[in-house]
Each structure stands twice: as C-alpha cells, then as structure tokens.
Amino acid sequence: MYKITLGSMHKKLVLNFTFFGIIIISCMYIINLKVVMDMTKPQEIDVMKPARQEFPKEKYDELKSFIDGLETTKGALIEILHRAQDIFGYLPRDVQLFIARKLGIPGAEVFGVVSFYSYFSTKPSGKHTISVCMGTACFVRGADKIIGKFKERLGIESNETTEDGMFTIKDVRCIGACGLAPVVMVDGKVYGRVKEEDVDRIINQYLGKETANANKVLR
Ligand code: FES
Numbered sequence: 001m002y003k004i005t006l007g008s009m010h011k012k013l014v015l016n017f018t019f020f021g022i023i024i025i026s027c028m029y030i031i032n033l034k035v036v037m038d039m040t041k042p043q044e045i046d047v048m049k050p051a052r053q054e055f056p057k058e059k060y061d062e063l064k065s066f067i068d069g070l071e072t073t074k075g076a077l078i079e080i081l082h083r084a085q086d087i088f089g090y091l092p093r094d095v096q097l098f099i100a101r102k103l104g105i106p107g108a109e110v111f112g113v114v115s116f117y118s119y120f121s122t123k124p125s126g127k128h129t130i131s132v133c134m135g136t137a138c139f140v141r142g143a144d145k146i147i148g149k150f151k152e153r154l155g156i157e158s159n160e161t162t163e164d165g166m167f168t169i170k171d172v173r174c175i176g177a178c179g180l181a182p183v184v185m186v187d188g189k190v191y192g193r194v195k196e197e198d199v200d201r202i203i204n205q206y207l208g209k210e211t212a213n214a215n216k217v218l219r
Contacts, residue, residue, distance in 0.1 A: 126161040126168040135174030138182040
C-alpha cells in the first residue's frame with residue numbers, strides 16, 4: 001500500500017514537472033522568437049525608407065558611381081565601406097542604409113560588419129585625430145602605455161571623440177616610421193619616440209597651450 005501511494009505521488013510529480021516544463025520552454029521560445037523578430041524587423045523596415053540627406057548629394061553620387069563601377073558587389077561590402085568612409089569621413093546610419101539598399105542586403109548585415117571592424121567609425125571624428133601606432137615595432141616599445149595615457153587623459157576609448165569634439169583617438173597599424181617607434185600621429189603630423197610624459201604636452205599643444213615646448217619633429 002505504501003509503495004503504491006509513493007508510486008502514484010511520484011507519477012503526479014513527474015507529470016506536473018513535465019507539464020510546467022513544457023509551458024516554461026514554450027514561453028522562452030516565444031520570447032526569444034519575439035526578440036529575434038524585434039532585432040531584425042525595424043532594420044529591414046528602415047532600409048526601405050529614403051535616407052536623410054545629411055551630406056551633399058554629390059557624396060552619395062560619388063559612392064553610387066563607385067559601387068556601380070564594381071565588376072561585382074558580391075563580397076565587396078568591406079571595400080565599399082572603406083570607400084564610403086573615405087568619402088563621408090565616417091559611416092553614419094543613413095550611409096549604411098544607403099549601401100544596404102544599393103546592394104539589396106539587410107541593413108543588419110551592413111551594421112554587423114561596421115560594428116565588427118574597429119577601423120570603421122559611426123561617429124564623426126573630432127577636430128584633431130590622434131592616431132597611435134600599435135604596429136609591432138611601436139607595440140614592443142610601449143605603444144600600449146602611450147595610448148593608455150591618451151585614453152586616461154582624454155577620458156575616451158579608441159575610436160571615440162571627446163565631448164567637446166576636440167579629439168578622437170584611433171589605434172592604427174604601422175604607418176611606416178618604425179625607426180621612430182613608438183609613433184603618434186596627430187592630424188598627419190608625426191611624433192616619434194613618444195614617451196608617456198609627452199602625452200600631456202602633445203594634447204596641450206592642440207589645446208593651444210605650451211606650444212613651443214610640445215613640438216617633436218620627425219627626424
Ligand atoms: S610599427 Fe609603428 S610605425 Fe611601424
């Protein structure tokens with residue numbers, strides 16, 4: 001009798017667990033399905049909207065003719081994004097959507113590539129772009145400490161711009177001045193053999209302070 005009662009209780013428990021288990025799994029499936037749909041749906045709809053013309057039409061025309069001039073657009077997304085960034089300076093949402101429409105691919109695919117590669121920027125650069133070389137020669141001579149100091153001093157990360165729009169930090173690969181490692185380039189001007197203590201002076205130079213003391217020349 002005792003065994004029979006225990007057996008039926010066990011069966012009830014198993015049935016209850018199975019029942020609630022199915023309900024919980026179904027709910028999770030529905031929630032996940034909704035999240036996935038929410039992630040993709042707005043981007044697909046946005047792609048169909050005309051892009052706002054924040055840039056002169058000529059810039060879009062230039063990008064359009066570049067894309068039209070390609071033998072094939074298959075596998076050319078990265079090349080197109082590089083060209084777009086050259087033309088526009090960065091890759092705002094509208095430009096990404098323009099490319100998506102032109103290639104007939106989902107906006108999410110373009111967004112995914114842009115966000116994957118740190119080279120691509122979705123925000124305009126600051127007035128001064130500080131490019132810290134992270135190539136091998138510079139890295140072994142402390143480029144990571146140099147860029148760390150710039151980040152700390154300006155309170156931003158790589159590919160970010162200070163709130164006042166003054167500086168953008170970029171980590172770049174070899175710029176061909178390995179003999180001067182570690183190398184920093186600001187707006188095209190090269191600073192060689194940079195030390196951590198030089199960081200403030202370089203920044204101040206572009207803030208209009210200590211101009212005379214901050215100069216470091218390419219030798
Ligand atoms: S590795 Fe930095 S300039 Fe070559």
